[in-house]
Amino acid sequence: xxxxxxxxxxxxxxxxxxxxxxxxxxxxxxxxxxxxxxxxxxxxxxxxxxxxxxxxxxxxxxxxxxxxxxxxxxxxxxxxxxxxxxxxxxxxxxxxxxxxxxxxxxxxxxxxxxxxxxxxxxxxxxxxxxxxxxxxxxxxxxxxxxxxxxxxxxxxxxxxxxxxxxxxxxxxxxxxxxxxxxxxxxxxxxxxxxxxxxxxxxxxxxxxxxxxxxxxxxxxxxxxxxxxxxxxxxxxxxxxxxxxxxxxxxxxxx
Amino acid sequence: xxxxxxxxxxxxxxxxxxxxxxxxxxxxxxxxxxxxxxxxxxxxxxxxxxxxxxxxxxxxxxxxxxxxxxxxxxxxxxxxxxxxxxxxxxxxxxxxxxxxxxxxxxxxxxxxxxxxxxxxxxxxxxxxxxxxxxxxxxxxxxxxxxxxxxxxxxxxxxxxxxxxxxxxxxxxxxxxxxxxxxxxxxxxxxxxxxxxxxxxxxxxxxxxxxxxxxxxxxxxxxxxxxxxxxxxxxxxxxxxxxxxxxxxxxxxxxxxxxxxxxxxxxxxxxxxxxxxxxxxxxxxxxxxxxxxxxxxxxxxxxxxxxxxxxxxxxxxxxxxxxxxxxxxxxxxxxxxxxxxxxxxxxxxxxxxxxxxxxxxxxxxxxxxxxxxxxxxxxxxxxxxxxxxxxxxxxxxxxxxxxxxxxxxxxxxxxxxxxxxxxxxxxxxxxxxxxxxxxxxxxxxxxxxxxxxxxxxxxxxxxxxxxxxxxxxxxxxxxxxxxxxxxx
Numbered sequence: 001x002x003x004x005x006x007x008x009x010x011x012x013x014x015x016x017x018x019x020x021x022x023x024x025x026x027x028x029x030x031x032x033x034x035x036x037x038x039x040x041x042x043x044x045x046x047x048x049x050x051x052x053x054x055x056x057x058x059x060x061x062x063x064x065x066x067x068x069x070x071x072x073x074x075x076x077x078x079x080x081x082x083x084x085x086x087x088x089x090x091x092x093x094x095x096x097x098x099x100x101x102x103x104x105x106x107x108x109x110x111x112x113x114x115x116x117x118x119x120x121x122x123x124x125x126x127x128x129x130x131x132x133x134x135x136x137x138x139x140x141x142x143x144x145x146x147x148x149x150x151x152x153x154x155x156x157x158x159x160x161x162x163x164x165x166x167x168x169x170x171x172x173x174x175x176x177x178x179x180x181x182x183x184x185x186x187x188x189x190x191x192x193x194x195x196x197x198x199x200x201x202x203x204x205x206x207x208x209x210x211x212x213x214x215x216x217x218x219x220x221x222x223x224x225x226x227x228x229x230x231x232x233x234x235x236x237x238x239x240x241x242x243x244x245x246x247x248x249x250x251x252x253x254x
Numbered sequence: 255x256x257x258x259x260x261x262x263x264x265x266x267x268x269x270x271x272x273x274x275x276x277x278x279x280x281x282x283x284x285x286x287x288x289x290x291x292x293x294x295x296x297x298x299x300x301x302x303x304x305x306x307x308x309x310x311x312x313x314x315x316x317x318x319x320x321x322x323x324x325x326x327x328x329x330x331x332x333x334x335x336x337x338x339x340x341x342x343x344x345x346x347x348x349x350x351x352x353x354x355x356x357x358x359x360x361x362x363x364x365x366x367x368x369x370x371x372x373x374x375x376x377x378x379x380x381x382x383x384x385x386x387x388x389x390x391x392x393x394x395x396x397x398x399x400x401x402x403x404x405x406x407x408x409x410x411x412x413x414x415x416x417x418x419x420x421x422x423x424x425x426x427x428x429x430x431x432x433x434x435x436x437x438x439x440x441x442x443x444x445x446x447x448x449x450x451x452x453x454x455x456x457x458x459x460x461x462x463x464x465x466x467x468x469x470x471x472x473x474x475x476x477x478x479x480x481x482x483x484x485x486x487x488x489x490x491x492x493x494x495x496x497x498x499x500x501x502x503x504x505x506x507x508x509x510x511x512x513x514x515x516x517x518x519x520x521x522x523x524x525x526x527x528x529x530x531x532x533x534x535x536x537x538x539x540x541x542x543x544x545x546x547x548x549x550x551x552x553x554x555x556x557x558x559x560x561x562x563x564x565x566x567x568x569x570x571x572x573x574x575x576x577x578x579x580x581x582x583x584x585x586x587x588x589x590x591x592x593x594x595x596x597x598x599x600x601x602x603x604x605x606x607x608x609x610x611x612x613x614x615x616x617x618x619x620x621x622x623x624x625x626x627x628x629x630x631x632x633x634x635x636x637x638x639x640x641x642x643x644x645x646x647x648x649x650x651x652x653x654x655x656x657x658x659x660x661x662x663x664x665x666x667x668x669x670x671x672x673x674x675x676x677x678x679x680x681x682x683x684x685x686x687x688x689x690x691x692x693x694x695x696x697x698x699x700x701x702x703x704x705x706x707x708x709x710x711x712x713x714x715x716x717x718x719x720x721x722x723x724x725x726x727x728x729x730x731x732x733x734x735x736x737x738x739x740x741x
Contacts (some may be wrong), residue, residue, distance in 0.1 A: 020427025027450055049258075050429070117675055123456070130453040136413060137424035144650065150647040156674035163671050204264060207698075 008075065011082050012137060014061055018054035019133040021047055022089040025096035026129055026192070029123035032103040033115060033185070044100045051093035058086040081206040085136060088195040092129065095188040102181045110175040114164055114182050121157040121189050125196075128154070132196050132203075141207040147210055148200035154193035161186045162222045222245040258429055264326035267319050272319050275316040287534065328354050335360050339405060357701070378393035388482075395466075396480040403479065412484070414651055422482075426451070431461055438465045438480055448487075454650030454707055457488040457565045488565040496558045502668045506693075509682065511543045538583055546694070550650035553696040557679070557703060560613070564707045568610035571731040575604055577611065578637060581618050586627065592631045595624065598634075603639035607657050607728040614728070618659065620709060621724050622696045627693065633664040642727055649711030650725050654734045661726040668716040676714060677702035701726075 025047050028040050062083040069075035099122070106115065128150045135143035161182070168179045204212040285305045386393055392409035394402050400422040410416050413425050428449035436441050441681055442465045451457045451690050463479040518536045526532040582596050589596055604641065607614075625635045642658035649656060668676065668683065680695040705712050708728055716722035 007741070009421070013400075014422065016421070016423030016427050017432055020423070020429050020432060023427060023452070027452060047429075108727070113680075114584075117678060117681075120675075120678060123452070127453045130451075133427065133563055134424060137421065146647050146652055153647065153674055159672040160675050228579070 003222065005068050006061055008065070008078055010056075011061060011078065012064055014054070014058050015082055016083060016133070016137055018051065018086060018089055019129075020235055021051045021054060021134065022093045022096070025051065025093050025100075026122070026126045029096040029099035029103065030119060031101050031124050032104075033122055034118040036103060036107070037057055038143050040100050041104055042211050043115050043191075044097050048093050048097040051090055055086045055090040059083050064085070068128050074226055077206055081202055084202050085199055088199045092192050095192050097184050102185050106178060106181055108178060110172075110178045111182060112163060113166065114179075117157065117164075118182050118186050118189070120162070121154060122188060124150075124157065125192050128193070128196055132200055136199070136203055139206055139207060144200045144203040144207065144214060148204070148223075150199050151193045151197040151200075154190055158186050158190040158193075186253055209252075260322070261326040261330050264319075264322040268323055272316075275312060278312045279309060282306075282312070289686075291732050301510075302655070320367060325350050325729075328357055332357050350479045391486065394422070394482045396435070396482055398478050400435055400480075401440075403513075414654070428717040431463075433481060434461070434463050435482070435543055436464045439478055439674070442467070442478075454564050454709055458491045460485045460487055466574050478546060486565070489562065492562050492565070496562055500554065500558050503679070504551070507554075508547060508549060511547050515543055529634060549697070550694045553694045553700065554617070557696055560700065560707060564703055567608070567707065568613070569608065569707050570610060571606040572609045572611045572614055573606050573659065574614070574728075575600055576619060577615060578639070578659070581615065581622060584619070585622055588623070588626050589635075590620075592626060594626060594629060594631065595634040597636045599636060599638050604657055605637050605641065606731040607708075608731040608734070609708050609728060613707070617701050617704050617726060618661075620701050621661045621726070622695060624724075625661050625665075625722075629665040637661045641730070645727050646713040647712045648713075650709050651729070651734070654709075655660040655728045656727040656729055658725050658727050660723050661719060664721040664722045667718040667720050667722055668714070669718055670716075671716050673716060677712070 025044060028044055028047075062079040066076050066079035067170070069079075083162045090108050109115070128147060131143065132147040132162050134140075135147055168175055172179075173203070201212050204210075258278065278578045282305055286302065286309075289521065294674070326554045328350065335357065372407045375402060386404070389406055390408060393406045395404040397403050401419045402416065402422055403419065405413075405416055416425065424436070426432075426449070428447070431447045431449050434443075434445040438445060444465070445463045447461045447463070448463060449459055451459065462483045466479045466481055483672075489519075502571060518540050523538055526536065578598055578600065582598060585596065612713050629635060637659065639657065639659045642656040645652050647658050672683050674679075677698045679699040680694070682695050705726060705728075710729060711727035712727040713721065713727070715725070
C-alpha cells in the first residue's frame with residue numbers, strides 16, 4: 001500500500017508533541033523536589049512510556065521523510081537533525097523519571113538548603129528546555145546559541161552542589177542516603193543540560209551550516225577534584241590549596 | 255394593459271420561433287401571387303387587400319416582438335419592486351421611458367442601501383474584532399492544523415515572537431492541551447485544561463478550548479476553527495504558595511535569633527539581675543538582634559510581595575540617570591563611613607527602561623549597599639551605564655534591546671562555585687561575616703526577583719581578591735511593541 005508522503009510540518013508537529021511530553025516530565029521532577037506529592041510516580045512512568053513511543057514513531061517518520069525526499073539535501077538534513085533531537089529528548093525524559101523516583105525517597109528533609117538549590121537547578125533546566133524547544137520549532141539559530149550558553153548555569157550549579165555535599169558525606173553518616181540522592185539528582189540535571197547543549201549545537205549546525213565555537217562562561221570542574229578534601233564543620237568545602245579548582249577566567253561585563 | 259397580461263403576451267410572442275413568421279409571410283405572398291394570377295377582375299381587389307393587410311400584421315408583430323419584451327421586462331421588474339414595497343405603483347398611462355426611469359432610480363437606491371448595509375456589517379465585524387482585541391485575557395483563533403490565524407493584543411504580549419499562521423506548538427506544547435485541541439477539532443468537544451508555562455517566568459493558565467463551526471476571520475466555508483482563550487491563574491497559585499513559603503521561612507529563620515533573645519532575657523531575669531555591666535552588654539546585643547529580626551521580616555515581606563506579582567511585567571517608563579544620582583546621594587553617609595567613593599560613569603543618553611521606579615530603586619540600592627559592604631575601605635565603586643551590546647543567557651527576550659547598568663567593586667570577590675547560588679534566599683558565603691555586615695541573606699534574592707519581574711537579566715562576574723561586577727540588564731521602554739500585529 002503506498003504511504004502518504006510525509007511533510008516537514010508533520011515532522012515538526014510530532015517533534016513538538018514529544019517535546020511537550022519531555023517538558024512536562026521535567027516540570028514534574030522540579031515540582032516533586034519542591035512540594036512532594038505521591039501521585040507523580042505512576043503518572044511519570046506512564047508519561048515516560050509515551051515519550052519512548054513518541055521517539056520510536058518520530059524516528060520512523062524521519063526515515064520515511066528522508067526516503068520521500070531523498071534527492072532534497074535540506075530535507076535529508078532536517079530528517080537527521082530531528083531524529084537526533086528525538087533521541088536527546090528521550091534521554092531527558094528518562095533522567096526526569098529517575099529524578100522523580102529519587103525525589104520520592106527524599107522524605108526526611110535532612111538537607112533542606114541543598115534540596116532547595118537542586119530544585120532551583122531543576123527549574124533552570126525546565127526553563128532552558130522550553131526555550132530550546134521554542135528555538136527548534138521557530139528555527140531560530142540565535143536562540144539556539146543563547147540556549148547553548150544557558151547550560152553554563154547548570155554546570156555551575158552542579159559544581160556548587162557537589163562542593164556542598166562532599167563534606168556532608170564525611171561528617172554526617174545519617175544524611176548520606178539523602179545526600180547521595182541529591183547528588184544523583186543534580187548529576188541527572190547536569191546530564192539533561194548536556195543533552196540540551198548538544199541539541200542546541202545540532203540545531204545551530206542545521207540552520208547555519210557551521211559549528212558553534214564559542215567560549216562558555218563556566219564549565220563543570222568537579223572532574224578535576226583531588227583528594228583530600230578539607231571538610232570544615234561549617235560552610236562549603238574548600239579544595240586542597242595546592243591544587244586550586246581550575247575555573248575559566250571569567251570575562252568582565254561590557 | 256396589466257403588466258402580467260403584457261408579460262404573458264410578450265412571452266407567447268417570443269416563444270414563437272422566427273421561421274413561423276417567415277412561413278406565414280411566404281404563405282401570404284403565395285396567396286398574393288395566386289390572386290394576381292386569377293386575372294383582371296378588379297373585384298378581387300378586396301381579397302388582395304386582406305392578404306396584404308394580413309402580411310403586414312404578421313410581420314408587424316414580428317418587428318415589435320423585442321420592444322414588447324423590453325416593456326414586459328420593465329413592467330415586470332416594477333411589479334416585483336412594488337411587491338418589495340420599494341416602488342409606488344406604475345400608472346397605466348405612464349410611458350415606457352417614465353416607467354424605466356422610475357425603475358432605474360429605485361434600483362440605484364437599492365444599490366445604495368446594499369452598500370450601506372455592507373458598511374454596517376463591516377463596522378459590526380470590526381467592532382467584534384476590537385472586542386476580541388481588547389479582551390484582557392490572551393485569545394487566539396486556530397485553524398484545523400493548530401496554526402494561529404488571529405491573536406489579540408494580550409496574546410501578543412504574552413508571546414512576543416508570535417506571527418501569523420505560526421504553529422501553536424512552537425509556543426505551547428503541554429500534552430493535555432494538545433490532546434484537548436485535537437479532540438476539539440475532530441469531535442467538536444469543548445474543554446478546559448490547566449497547564450504551566452515555564453519561561454520566562456513560571457505562570458499557570460487555564461485554557462478554554464472552544465470549537466467554532468461558522469465561517470469568519472477570512473476562513474473558507476466549512477473549515478473548523480478553534481477559539482483558545484487563556485485564563486491566567488498564576489496570582490491565585492502564587493498566593494497559596496507564598497503563604498506556605500512565608501510561614502516556612504519565618505519559622506526557620508526567626509527561630510535562631512528568637513531562641514538567643516529568650517536566653518538573654520532568662521539570664522537578665524536570673525543570674526545577671528544584679529550586674530549592671532552585664533545588663534548593658536546584653537541589652538545592646540538584644541537590641542542588635544531585634545533590629546536584624548525586624549529587617550528580616552521587612553525583607554521577607556517585600557520578597558513575598560514581588561513574588562506574588564512576578565508574572566506581571568511593570569509598564570511605566572523609568573529614567574535611570576536621576577534614579578542612580580538619587581541613590582548616590584542617599585548612600586553618602588554609608589560611603590563616608592568606609593571612606594569609599596561612588597563614581598557614576600553613565601553614557602550621555604540612556605533611554606528610559608520599562609519598569610517600576612520603586613522596585614528599580616530597591617535593586618540598585620541593594621547592589622550598591624552590597625558593594626559598600628564587601629568592598630575594601632578607601633576604594634571606589636564604579637557604576638557604568640549604557641545601551642547593552644549583547645545580553646546574557648538569562649535575559650528572556652534577546653530581540654528586545656536592553657540598557658545595562660553595572661556596579662563594580664574592589665573587594666574580596668566571590669569564588670566561582672558560589673556565583674550561581676548567590677541569588678538564593680539565605681545563601682551566605684560566610685555566615686558570620688554577612689550577619690556582622692548587617693545582611694539578611696535576602697538582598698540578592700529580592701534583586702533577582704525584581705529583575706525577573708522586569709523581564710531583565712542579571713550577570714555576575716567576579717574574581718577572588720580583585721572584585722565583583724553585577725550587571726543589570728533592563729528592557730528599553732517601548733522597544734517591545736509588536737512590529738506587526740498578527741493578521
